[in-house]
Amino acid sequence: MQTQEQQLRGKVALVTGAGRGIGRAIALAYARHGAAVCCAARSLGQVEETAARIAAEGGRALAVSTDVADFASVERMVSETEQAFGGIDIVVINAGVGGGQQPVEASDPQTWRTTIEVNLIGAYHCAKAAMPALKRRGAGKIIAVGSGLGQRGVAGVSDYACSKAGLAMLTRVLAQELAPAGISVNQLIPGPVVTQMTGARMARDTFAGEWAKSPEDVVPLALFLAAQPEPGPSGQSFSLMRRDA
Template identity: 60%
Template sequence: MSHTDPILLKHKVAVITGAGRGIGRAIALAYARAGATVVCSARGEAEIALTASKIREAGGRAIAQSADVGDYEAVAALFRRASDEFGGVDIVVANAGVATELRPIADSDPALWRKTIDINLTGAYHTAHAAIPHLRRRGAGKIIMIGSGQRNRPAPGFSAYSCSKSGLWMLTQSLAVELQELNISVNELIPGPVRTELTRDATMPPGEWVKEPEDVVPLALFLASMPNVGPSAQSYSLMRRA
């Protein structure tokens, strides 16, 4: 997206979790090219520092702050810093996710199964909950959840991941209903199969459009720039290429 409109997100402040690699990094770089100030967050300090550095080297504004989305206080501190440094928050991309337990339920590790739920679902809840007061003060905003088609497609070994993404879908629906009167839109972006660290060892579905992280950018830009009116809680999918 080297030709991203540099004024599309001008004066907007975006907080992106999981911004150190893959889809999160691609979105962070694209939002910055579109004029947004970007707050890059993830657990790995070195990776988000590199993302923020790339944005600044290109003339954009960005900071990096490490936060584990499973730790609510860390997430709340992330949004406080975003508001303190840049005056508020306009766009939130809840992208942080893991797939730590990829075994049949009978053979699964309960601790790893719960960790997947804690990060993918509870982490998204933490992100939205901590963001709402800052979005409310702006009078409008966007929350974009990075979902998965795996939420409605059971597969052996994917119970934890699928359950977490199913819960994320309902969290998106619930937030949209509750935040509509605050002019905060909430939507789910379903990228489909993407080549990332998370999918490095996965078998890609035959016949599917297997995307690079940059292929997710146009839809992420659309959801960040669309008007705060009309239907919310829609699931926008990057379908198979014709």
């Protein structure tokens, strides 16, 4: 795998939700820029497909079936990545679900709980499990994929919006806790991207005034954050949106 400038040469990246959509685009891009990449999600076939594409281009990849809502599963993902590649430098906390898409009154409590368990507690699991590995490297980057919906109130997305609002705060807290270890933690807000998650929502006015991106449109910002020279920014939110979140 050759690119003109391999900004991530020698790095190891772990990308959750790498079986499709934004996570797959980021995993492929990081590999093209020289990183060895662990591709994780629940659907093993999908992450194996991402890893196979990386291998076909001459890159190094590992596919791991992981449920980020299950801490033991996340610990196994981290441990398998370290064993395969000798360490971890970059963690992209991207796995997520779109939530119930209902007003609170009509919402299903179990769906609401699951959204929080995947999008927020799953992010906490990934950061917590990866910390020792990042600290062993003496530096590192955590990139959390957030949402503008976590910053403004929109009817009908309470579970998703609350999960992403929590993720924004987790990013800021982690940035302070991990600064002494040289680990930066930032949030990447993609804005609307056409994926399996957004298929139905994209047509609604939730995204009025926005531009509909492909997953590949998120890659330049994801690369920028992963390739920042140390110490680099931390505790910040970087957005691809076109209006106030």
